[in-house]
Amino acid sequence: MNKTALQKIQDFIQDFGWPRLIIALFVVVLFLIAPFVGVRLDASLQDVIARFGQNGVMVLALVPMMQAGAGLNFGLPVGIIAGLLGSTLSMEFGFTGWLGFGMAIVLSLPFSLLFGWLYGVLLNKVKGEEMTIAMYVGFSLVTFMAILWIILPYHNPAMVWGYAGKGLRTTITLDGYWARILNNFLALRITPSFTLPTGTILFFILLAFGMWLFMRSKTGTALTAVGSNPDFARAGGVSIDRMRLISVIVSTIYGAIGILVYQQSYGFIQVYNAPLFMAFPAVAAILLGGASLHKASIMNVVVGTFLFQGILTMTPSVINSLMQTDMSEVLRILISNGMIIYALTRKTRVTK
Amino acid sequence: MKGHAILHRVANQAVVVIFLTITLLAIPVSGLPLPSIIQEIVTRMGRNAFLVFSLILPIMAGMGINFGMVLGAMAGQIGLIFAVDWNIVGVPGLIFASLIGVPLAAILGALAGAVLNRARGREMVTGYILGFFMDGFYQLVVLYLMGSVIPVHSPAITLSRGYGIRNTLNLDSVRQSLDKLLNVQIGGIRFPLANYLVIFLLCLFILWFKRTKLGQDMRAVGQDERVAHAAGIPVERTRIVAIIMSTILACLGQIIFLQNMGNMATYNAHKQTGFFAAAAILVGGASVTRATISNVFIGTLLLHLMYIVVPRAGTNLFGSAMIGEFFRDAFSYAIIALALVIHAWRKRAKAEQERSLLRGNVIVRDGTNGTNPSPTALYGQNQGESL
Numbered sequence: 001m002n003k004t005a006l007q008k009i010q011d012f013i014q015d016f017g018w019p020r021l022i023i024a025l026f027v028v029v030l031f032l033i034a035p036f037v038g039v040r041l042d043a044s045l046q047d048v049i050a051r052f053g054q055n056g057v058m059v060l061a062l063v064p065m066m067q068a069g070a071g072l073n074f075g076l077p078v079g080i081i082a083g084l085l086g087s088t089l090s091m092e093f094g095f096t097g098w099l100g101f102g103m104a105i106v107l108s109l110p111f112s113l114l115f116g117w118l119y120g121v122l123l124n125k126v127k128g129e130e131m132t133i134a135m136y137v138g139f140s141l142v143t144f145m146a147i148l149w150i151i152l153p154y155h156n157p158a159m160v161w162g163y164a165g166k167g168l169r170t171t172i173t174l175d176g177y178w179a180r181i182l183n184n185f186l187a188l189r190i191t192p193s194f195t196l197p198t199g200t201i202l203f204f205i206l207l208a209f210g211m212w213l214f215m216r217s218k219t220g221t222a223l224t225a226v227g228s229n230p231d232f233a234r235a236g237g238v239s240i241d242r243m244r245l246i247s248v249i250v251s252t253i254y255g256a257i258g259i260l261v262y263q264q265s266y267g268f269i270q271v272y273n274a275p276l277f278m279a280f281p282a283v284a285a286i287l288l289g290g291a292s293l294h295k296a297s298i299m300n301v302v303v304g305t306f307l308f309q310g311i312l313t314m315t316p317s318v319i320n321s322l323m324q325t326d327m328s329e330v331l332r333i334l335i336s337n338g339m340i341i342y343a344l345t346r347k348t349r350v351t352k
Numbered sequence: 353m354k355g356h357a358i359l360h361r362v363a364n365q366a367v368v369v370i371f372l373t374i375t376l377l378a379i380p381v382s383g384l385p386l387p388s389i390i391q392e393i394v395t396r397m398g399r400n401a402f403l404v405f406s407l408i409l410p411i412m413a414g415m416g417i418n419f420g421m422v423l424g425a426m427a428g429q430i431g432l433i434f435a436v437d438w439n440i441v442g443v444p445g446l447i448f449a450s451l452i453g454v455p456l457a458a459i460l461g462a463l464a465g466a467v468l469n470r471a472r473g474r475e476m477v478t479g480y481i482l483g484f485f486m487d488g489f490y491q492l493v494v495l496y497l498m499g500s501v502i503p504v505h506s507p508a509i510t511l512s513r514g515y516g517i518r519n520t521l522n523l524d525s526v527r528q529s530l531d532k533l534l535n536v537q538i539g540g541i542r543f544p545l546a547n548y549l550v551i552f553l554l555c556l557f558i559l560w561f562k563r564t565k566l567g568q569d570m571r572a573v574g575q576d577e578r579v580a581h582a583a584g585i586p587v588e589r590t591r592i593v594a595i596i597m598s599t600i601l602a603c604l605g606q607i608i609f610l611q612n613m614g615n616m617a618t619y620n621a622h623k624q625t626g627f628f629a630a631a632a633i634l635v636g637g638a639s640v641t642r643a644t645i646s647n648v649f650i651g652t653l654l655l656h657l658m659y660i661v662v663p664r665a666g667t668n669l670f671g672s673a674m675i676g677e678f679f680r681d682a683f684s685y686a687i688i689a690l691a692l693v694i695h696a697w698r699k700r701a702k703a704e705q706e707r708s709l710l711r712g713n714v715i716v717r718d719g720t721n722g723t724n725p726s727p728t729a730l731y732g733q734n735q736g737e738s739l
Contacts, residue, residue, distance in 0.1 A: 074477070122693065125693070125696070125697060125700070126692070126693055126696035126697065126700075127696075127700065128473065128696065128699070128700075129692060129695070129696035129699075131474060131477040132416075132474075132476040132477045132480070132692055133689055133692045133693055133696065135477065135480065136685050136686075136688045136689035136692060137689050139685040139689075140682050140683075140685035140686035140688075140689055143678050143681040143682035143685055144678075144682040144686070146674075146678040146681075146682070147675050147678045147679055147682065150670075150672060150674060150675055150678075151670070151675070167672075272678075280484070325496065327492075327496065329491070330488050330491050330492045330495070330496070331488075333484065333485070333487060333488030333491065334485065334488040334489070334492075337481050337482075337484040337485035337488065338485055340481045340485075341467065341478060341481050341482060341485055344471045344474055344477065344478045344481065345467055345470035345471045345478065
């Protein structure tokens with residue numbers, strides 16, 4: 001059966017979904033009109049790419065759990081907390097530069113393994129209710145850790161409150177440690193206001209490639225099988241609980257590394273309540289990239305993060321110059337949460 | 353067998369028991385005098401109980417905790433903005449705010465109900481995100497449209513740029529008008545009697561409503577949608593009605609809450625209402641599928657007792673008020689998580705039991721359901737693996 005071109009386009013639109021298409025077009029339009037309202041295109045592009053690298057890994061972290069059928073990982077803060085422990089410990093021990101960044105990753109690993117394991121065991125016990133529970137597990141862990149940030153014996157004067165000599169500051173600068181270390185690695189200055197953060201992008205590609213390999217390994221295939229047809233997977237001798245547990249642990253590890261990449265690009269470590277809502281933009285981004293609740297690919301991550309960050313950077317500058325008001329915050333809220341609601345309410349098509 | 357049953361009962365109330373223990377331990381540590389604690393509780397109960405009530409109907413209809421109740425809170429706030437702008441003072445101001453808020457809440461509730469109907473089985477998370485989403489609309493209306501498209505007269509409440517409402521709205525004109533309508537002093541403690549009267553009327557309404565046809569339908573839908581559908585109950589419509597009523601109650605509840613507070617953080621006041629109400633009703637022993645009026649009262653009382661004593665206890669124990677504040681937040685979040693986990697566990701255990709019955713093999717989980725294994729139980733020995 002030969003499909004006509006029109007049918008193919010219709011199929012594509014239905015697959016991709018109207019909201020995504022409209023938002024993608026919206027971003028393209030923003031880029032097209034940017035030069036006419038006095039917004040520098042290269043500077044905007046620089047922003048989008050830098051933010052892409054900054055946030056990409058955290059979005060990547062959502063892939064395994066979605067593939068394994070554990071839903072959107074609103075508990076991403078669990079991984080983020082592991083990452084925060086890694087970077088604060090690395091700083092406390094006085095590691096700087098590449099060693100500091102490397103040690104932050106290494107030190108975060110035991111925590112992400114432990115947290116991921118506990119979190120995964122819990123999620124296995126509450127199948128079907130993962131998302132709401134994940135959200136509240138994340139919230140309670142973040143607020144509980146806030147107590148620990150105050151009482152843990154950190155001593156590095158760059159991190160603790162000056163007058164009390166204890167308790168972490170709300171934002172800790174990474175200057176002199178590993179601020180922008182990936183961003184500056186092999187950075188390419190293309191135009192005066194467009195510098196490509198090569199290192200961050202390379203690091204993202206490396207991790208994305210790692211995820212790609214993992215998803216194509218024997219474990220990854222079994223994991224996908226669990227997500228797309230649990231009964232079939234069980235009949236094939238795959239342990240559903242084990243696969244889901246692995247997916248949660250991998251997601252948590254990626255979440256931890258994701259926040260470390262975010263920190264080096266941002267230049268600060270944010271503790272206390274900062275990680276509370278960090279899962280939501282990541283979730284919105286991957287859904288914007290075309291993922292559904294139980295199906296996500298690396299491509300969805302790349303497209304989604306680019307579109308989402310495109311909106312975040314372009315709307316303030318372009319819309320402001322067009323309308324003389326700052327509506328970007330409202331747009332951001334509507335688009336990101338609208339995307340999540342769209343995915344949650346979309347009836348999943350069983351057969352294609 | 354008997355010990356098992358008691359254990360089961362305790363597990364049923366695990367949330368309340370844990371909560372009560374920690375709060376009771378914190379009371380002496382906080383060093384607060386009992387009368388001032390009681391006064392605080394009396395005030396806060398009058399202020400908050402109404403909001404918590406708005407969660408009962410959706411739970412009855414099997415839709416879980418309606419985190420989307422913040423939509424109603426937003427409607428109430430818009431009503432209050434107009435009441436202040438038109439300078440309608442006292443209780444009439446509150447009534448005016450309700451007259452504007454309630455229709456808005458009904459529309460928003462219908463919308464939310466329709467969305468939740470498309471998200472069967474994940475109503476809670478969808479409702480939560482819906483709250484975020486509508487917050488965007490709320491900002492659009494209040495920050496951009498009010499004063500530019502929607503007429504707002506008072507320069508005292510508009511931002512200096514000429515449109516949009518200020519970050520903090522002074523509610524002096526309606527401040528504590530309901531609280532002070534019938535203020536009674538008993539043993540040195542002030543009772544905002546009018547406030548409690550309204551809550552009492554609401555209780556009567558809910559008791560009456562449960563007996564009506566609609567209330568019965570709601571319960572039937574909550575128990576088993578398929579059976580309800582087979583019995584000719586319009587399932588989707590009943591669910592939407594439950595959400596509409598919840599949203600309207602949340603709207604009124606928010607108006608009562610804010611008149612007591614006396615001022616309103618225009619862009620933040622509604623953000624935590626869902627969280628507080630959910631924590632309160634769950635702490636009171638409600639589950640995601642069952643909630644009663646007593647759950648509301650016990651929960652509101654316990655939650656606020658904790659909110660009063662724990663920060664002070666934290667200050668006294670650790671010398672830092674921040675620790676106490678983070679602790680109560682962590683604790684409230686954890687309580688919600690725990691209640692949801694217990695609910696999910698039970699649901700799974702039930703599903704497993706049903707499945708094993710189909711297999712002809714009974715898993716004896718507790719004393720109450722121990723029937724003899726049927727003679728056909730030849731295979732499928734207790735396969736715990738399930739979805």
